[in-house]
Amino acid sequence: MEDRYLQQKRFKMLGTEGQRKLQEANVTIIGCGALGSAAADILARAGIGTIILVDRDYVEFSNLHRQTLYTEQDAIDMIPKVEAAKRRLYQVNHHVAVEAIFDHADAQMVEQFAGRSDIIVDGTDNFETRLIINDACLKHQIPWIYGACVGSTSVVKSFHGDSSACFRCLLPVLPAMNETCTTSGVIAPAVYMTAAYQCAEVFKYLSGDIDHMHKELVWLDVWTNQHHKFGIEKIKRINCPSCGEKRTYPSLKRINQTKSTSFCGRSTAQIIPATGRTLTLDDGEHVANSQNLPFKRTPYFVQIDYKGCRLMLFANGRLLFHGIQDVNEANSLYHQLFG
Amino acid sequence: MEDRYLQQKRFKMLGTEGQRKLQEANVTIIGCGALGSAAADILARAGIGTIILVDRDYVEFSNLHRQTLYTEQDAIDMIPKVEAAKRRLYQVNHHVAVEAIFDHADAQMVEQFAGRSDIIVDGTDNFETRLIINDACLKHQIPWIYGACVGSTSVVKSFHGDSSACFRCLLPVLPAMNETCTTSGVIAPAVYMTAAYQCAEVFKYLSGDIDHMHKELVWLDVWTNQHHKFGIEKIKRINCPSCGEKRTYPSLKRINQTKSTSFCGRSTAQIIPATGRTLTLDDGEHVANSQNLPFKRTPYFVQIDYKGCRLMLFANGRLLFHGIQDVNEANSLYHQLFG
Amino acid sequence: MIHLYYFAQMKELTKKKAETISWTAGTVAELIKWANETYPGFTDFSWHVAVNEEYVLETEPIYSGDSVAFIPPVSGG
Amino acid sequence: MIHLYYFAQMKELTKKKAETISWTAGTVAELIKWANETYPGFTDFSWHVAVNEEYVLETEPIYSGDSVAFIPPVSGG
Numbered sequence: 001m002e003d004r005y006l007q008q009k010r011f012k013m014l015g016t017e018g019q020r021k022l023q024e025a026n027v028t029i030i031g032c033g034a035l036g037s038a039a040a041d042i043l044a045r046a047g048i049g050t051i052i053l054v055d056r057d058y059v060e061f062s063n064l065h066r067q068t069l070y071t072e073q074d075a076i077d078m079i080p081k082v083e084a085a086k087r088r089l090y091q092v093n094h095h096v097a098v099e100a101i102f103d104h105a106d107a108q109m110v111e112q113f114a115g116r117s118d119i120i121v122d123g124t125d126n127f128e129t130r131l132i133i134n135d136a137c138l139k140h141q142i143p144w145i146y147g148a149c150v151g152s153t154s155v156v157k158s159f160h161g162d163s164s165a166c167f168r169c170l171l172p173v174l175p176a177m178n179e180t181c182t183t184s185g186v187i188a189p190a191v192y193m194t195a196a197y198q199c200a201e202v203f204k205y206l207s208g209d210i211d212h213m214h215k216e217l218v219w220l221d222v223w224t225n226q227h228h229k230f231g232i233e234k235i236k237r238i239n240c241p242s243c244g245e246k247r248t249y250p251s252l253k254r255i256n257q258t259k260s261t262s263f264c265g266r267s268t269a270q271i272i273p274a275t276g277r278t279l280t281l282d283d284g285e286h287v288a289n290s291q292n293l294p295f296k297r298t299p300y301f302v303q304i305d306y307k308g309c310r311l312m313l314f315a316n317g318r319l320l321f322h323g324i325q326d327v328n329e330a331n332s333l334y335h336q337l338f339g
Numbered sequence: 340m341e342d343r344y345l346q347q348k349r350f351k352m353l354g355t356e357g358q359r360k361l362q363e364a365n366v367t368i369i370g371c372g373a374l375g376s377a378a379a380d381i382l383a384r385a386g387i388g389t390i391i392l393v394d395r396d397y398v399e400f401s402n403l404h405r406q407t408l409y410t411e412q413d414a415i416d417m418i419p420k421v422e423a424a425k426r427r428l429y430q431v432n433h434h435v436a437v438e439a440i441f442d443h444a445d446a447q448m449v450e451q452f453a454g455r456s457d458i459i460v461d462g463t464d465n466f467e468t469r470l471i472i473n474d475a476c477l478k479h480q481i482p483w484i485y486g487a488c489v490g491s492t493s494v495v496k497s498f499h500g501d502s503s504a505c506f507r508c509l510l511p512v513l514p515a516m517n518e519t520c521t522t523s524g525v526i527a528p529a530v531y532m533t534a535a536y537q538c539a540e541v542f543k544y545l546s547g548d549i550d551h552m553h554k555e556l557v558w559l560d561v562w563t564n565q566h567h568k569f570g571i572e573k574i575k576r577i578n579c580p581s582c583g584e585k586r587t588y589p590s591l592k593r594i595n596q597t598k599s600t601s602f603c604g605r606s607t608a609q610i611i612p613a614t615g616r617t618l619t620l621d622d623g624e625h626v627a628n629s630q631n632l633p634f635k636r637t638p639y640f641v642q643i644d645y646k647g648c649r650l651m652l653f654a655n656g657r658l659l660f661h662g663i664q665d666v667n668e669a670n671s672l673y674h675q676l677f678g
Numbered sequence: 679m680i681h682l683y684y685f686a687q688m689k690e691l692t693k694k695k696a697e698t699i700s701w702t703a704g705t706v707a708e709l710i711k712w713a714n715e716t717y718p719g720f721t722d723f724s725w726h727v728a729v730n731e732e733y734v735l736e737t738e739p740i741y742s743g744d745s746v747a748f749i750p751p752v753s754g755g
Numbered sequence: 756m757i758h759l760y761y762f763a764q765m766k767e768l769t770k771k772k773a774e775t776i777s778w779t780a781g782t783v784a785e786l787i788k789w790a791n792e793t794y795p796g797f798t799d800f801s802w803h804v805a806v807n808e809e810y811v812l813e814t815e816p817i818y819s820g821d822s823v824a825f826i827p828p829v830s831g832g
Contacts, residue, residue: 010524150754175724185349189535196531489831514801570809
């Protein structure tokens with residue numbers, strides 16, 4: 001049997017010892033869209049021991065141009081991304097243990113994996129979840145690799161240790177207006193660029209070559225050919241509640257209320273009912289039947305058509321409203337249907 | 340039906356018009372290993388009209404860590420890379436017409452596709468084939484995107500028009516000693532980086548944004564975080580036989596003799612018998628039987644075991660010698676077995 | 679004189695990639711004030727300020743000859 | 756004085772990433788001669804010479820203050 005990792009072992013910064021460390025590592029990827037999917041492909045092929053994938057979304061046709069793990073059939077079947085990813089990764093490298101978590105990455109979940117993993121790769125599409133990852137990683141003293149892309153632009157920053165600024169120092173206040181996939185689109189080369197930088201950082205960390213990890217934030221645009229590095233040490237805040245002297249890790253505090261969000265890149269709102277209330281697939285089917293609404297049920301979800309909007313109720317009680325961007329509108333429909 | 344290219348159309352440098360041009364384009368990818376496979380995935384997902392894949396190799400386990408289109412089953416079945424690629428790309432985007440050419444990219448073949456395609460993407464692993472691509476593209480006045488990677492290093496250069504230096508100006512004499520995958524290995528992040536840059540150049544060219552194409556050669560190392568751009572105008576040679584005043588396109592001249600090469604990254608030599616001699620699969624089976632050698636026959640090849648070396652005879656008469664690095668040794672075995 | 683560079687949406691708002699303005703001394707906060715007067719809506723956007731390739735706080739001084747970039751944060755993925 | 760930068764295998768041969776050497780004037784060819792005397796085997800390798808981030812031919816002059824890089828070509832893929 002030929003050695004499938006031969007060329008990685010020949011790469012002198014990894015070598016046989018580095019390869020062994022990759023195979024013993026546990027990596028969590030939060031978000032399995034464009035970045036998460038490219039990162040998962042690279043890391044699984046590289047032979048990472050255990051990969052944990054967390055994502056709340058399922059495959060759609062508009063994902064396929066930039067999300068390398070998924071096929072048209074996955075979109076037709078509306079498979080959860082983490083399930084489709086797990087299947088593909090098994091075909092690619094069956095030695096890798098892949099755990100697929102089909103759920104919203106909330107504070108409790110991210111903390112749980114921060115406690116089990118060597119490093120977290122950011123595959124999310126929003127700042128709120130990154131602040132959760134930031135707090136969980138600082139609390140559990142593991143690094144994470146921020147990556148983001150929009151249009152043809154990529155941004156990557158390794159957050160490792162707490163001597164430099166953390167993600168909350170960078171974003172003490174969430175932006176009111178922000179460029180998103182909805183406003184600016186995104187092309188696959190920007191995705192691959194970002195994920196490649198992120199995975200190289202993962203390799204460096206896991207193989208013990210901390211010195212070569214990026215100290216600066218990398219900002220590049222594959223279309224306009226700009227490439228910049230920015231130091232962030234000067235914005236470390238002594239009173240930062242995540243990495244400062246008194247730490248409260250604000251994003252890890254769970255508040256027991258219904259959570260609603262709207263999604264990057266399309267007219268979709270999400271609602272997670274408050275703790276204590278769990279909607280089941282039976283509830284969904286019941287509501288659809290009682291109101292004479294067309295619906296479809298799979299093992300993963302019930303889909304209900306309602307006045308041009310497509311409502312998806314997942315087995316864990318989470319709801320998506322396709323065709324609705326405004327969370328208030330989604331909330332009002334939620335209460336109208338489910339009381 | 341949702342629009343699968345929505346996010347590409349939203350990217351303002353492409354838009355609806357740019358997307359339409361991608362869908363009308365014909366792109367040839369020479370070489371379907373690491374770079375070719377990543378580029379094919381990006382371009383097929385982006386909706387390129389026709390993609391022509393040329394590769395002489397089949398899938399092996401040692402490819403899987405960096406060649407994103409292939410699975411373990413492809414390696415077990417020893418499928419030609421272009422066939423495995425075509426199958427996967429069909430699942431990813433069935434609108435794309437993929438032509439799979441399982442053969443050595445010689446001058447005649449490259450010229451044929453340079454005459455049909457809008458642009459050629461370099462997915463090769465050797466300078467000889469790049470000199471052929473260079474000559475064919477200059478002759479047929481289409482651009483090509485040089486890409487190469489080794490270890491954690493990526494190099495990309497767009498060759499477009501003949502005002503600047505061409506690839507032969509850059510390499511008038513082939514290097515005697517050269518870093519290859521065999522000596523230095525390669526990691527997937529370097530592959531993705533290179534292919535992402537190459538595909539962005541393809542998008543720019545096809546959508547008509549020539550001004551944003553890289554004028555410089557990009558050199559970067561994703562491990563050491565170096566990023567450089569080098570101008571190459573000063574090395575244009577007036578007497579270059581490819582882009583100079585008197586052009587002979589030396590790499591397009593075919594010489595009727597047995598061709599032998601050794602492969603990047605492993606102990607394998609290739610022999611292509613001289614024109615006029617075509618070995619068939621029946622010939623291979625006959626040789627194996629007559630010498631009592633263990634063999635295996637599939638629709639694509641006959642595999643013969645000979646003293647620790649694995650000889651593969653393909654349907655088009657090409658031979659691979661696994662376990663032999665030295666082309667002279669391969670030549671001698673070739674003549675010993677087939678006369 | 680200082681050199682200003684506008685990234686992403688800021689390039690679209692100001693309709694320029696870069697410019698050089700006269701400057702003797704002052705803080706980032708003062709430059710932001712100038713920017714918002716010159717380009718109405720400037721502070722409606724979110725961005726980081728980098729002085730000579732280092733992200734800085736609003737209290738950071740800017741000297742003649744410095745390069746200052748306005749870089750919106752990126753959230754997509 | 757000129758600044759020399761060694762890429763990839765040249766870094767391994769010279770055992771350094773960069774160095775500064777004294778230099779008044781001369782061509783690339785003369786610098787290569789110096790390099791091969793200083794680092795035996797230097798010209799057994801293949802590399803491009805970039806002066807101030809431009810690939811140049813051996814006839815190119817090098818002036819004090821210039822940056823010169825030796826960059827091996829890359830063939831893998």
